[in-house]
Amino acid sequence: xxxxxxxxxxxxxxxxxxxxxxxxxxxxxxxxxxxxxxxxxxxxxxxxxxxxxxxxxxxxxxxxxxxxxxxxxxxxxxxxxxxxxxxxxxxxxxxxxxxxxxxxxxxxxxxxx
Amino acid sequence: xxxxxxxxxxxxxxxxxxxxxxxxxxxxxxxxxxxxxxxxxxxxxxxxxxxxxxxxxxxxxxxxxxxxxxxxxxxxxxxxxxxxxxxxxxxxxxxxxxxxxxxxxxxxxxxxx
DNA sequence: ATCATGCTTAGCCATGTTGCTAACTATACA
DNA sequence: TGTATAGTTAGCAACATGGCTAAGCATGAT
Numbered sequence: 001x002x003x004x005x006x007x008x009x010x011x012x013x014x015x016x017x018x019x020x021x022x023x024x025x026x027x028x029x030x031x032x033x034x035x036x037x038x039x040x041x042x043x044x045x046x047x048x049x050x051x052x053x054x055x056x057x058x059x060x061x062x063x064x065x066x067x068x069x070x071x072x073x074x075x076x077x078x079x080x081x082x083x084x085x086x087x088x089x090x091x092x093x094x095x096x097x098x099x100x101x102x103x104x105x106x107x108x109x110x111x112x113x
Numbered sequence: 114x115x116x117x118x119x120x121x122x123x124x125x126x127x128x129x130x131x132x133x134x135x136x137x138x139x140x141x142x143x144x145x146x147x148x149x150x151x152x153x154x155x156x157x158x159x160x161x162x163x164x165x166x167x168x169x170x171x172x173x174x175x176x177x178x179x180x181x182x183x184x185x186x187x188x189x190x191x192x193x194x195x196x197x198x199x200x201x202x203x204x205x206x207x208x209x210x211x212x213x214x215x216x217x218x219x220x221x222x223x224x225x226x
Numbered sequence: 227a228t229c230a231t232g233c234t235t236a237g238c239c240a241t242g243t244t245g246c247t248a249a250c251t252a253t254a255c256a
Numbered sequence: 257t258g259t260a261t262a263g264t265t266a267g268c269a270a271c272a273t274g275g276c277t278a279a280g281c282a283t284g285a286t
Binding site for chain 2: 004005006008009011012013015016017018021022024025028029030074076079082083085086089090092093096
């Protein structure tokens with residue numbers, strides 16, 4: 001378990017904004033140029049570009065310029081460190097439940113004596 | 114799919130900080146008082162209390178005062194909206210892969226003619 | 227060559243976040 | 257009663273975030 005993983009910070013932070021989640025959701029349906037990402041949000045292009053760069057820094061989106069159009073592509077692999085953390089966290093929690101279980105079982109055995 | 118769920122913002126934001134993740138990790142092992150949460154982080158109590166309130170507002174931790182000690186408890190259920198969103202996102206992505214598959218299959222059939 | 231399109235950059239503003247210290251309250255213990 | 261313990265609150269400083277406008281640049285169409 002990493003003590004503090006800066007990449008995780010970037011990932012969770014990137015997803016903490018509804019506009020960025022909306023953009024990601026669009027991109028999950030397939031690549032799109034910046035303007036198309038901006039459309040449904042109602043925000044201006046510079047704002048969207050900033051959100052996009054946050055997504056890129058988190059590794060969630062990669063972009064490539066083709067002529068004057070920048071095409072944005074969702075990178076699902078980037079999610080993994082996050083789901084890994086969530087799984088690890090759940091494991092710790094479940095181990096705790098198991099220990100609680102043992103504890104309760106022992107209590108009951110004691111009672112039976 | 115909710116247009117913009119403020120709760121998701123709070124959840125992802127709460128997890129975007131390494132100190133808060135460390136605190137949660139400790140709490141997954143079982144309840145703890147504030148001072149014990151602060152210990153390994155090296156931060157002062159007021160700082161930890163602010164982090165704690167972020168976790169509480171996200172619903173990830175509930176606290177209760179017993180005498181002069183505040184006991185903090187991890188609330189795993191609070192994670193659900195987040196994992197639900199991740200699952201939904203993955204579903205969209207996989208549906209896209211399926212469509213791509215169909216597309217490639219059609220291309221190959223065309224070629225055979 | 228000119229114009230429209232699609233970004234891109236610079237820079238401003240308001241607000242939010244994260245750390246701190248200092249001072250306070252409330253409970254337990256002697 | 258007095259003292260140590262465990263939080264708590266107020267408020268400050270530095271920096272990050274999220275929106276904008278205005279101006280610029282590169283490419284495609286005419």
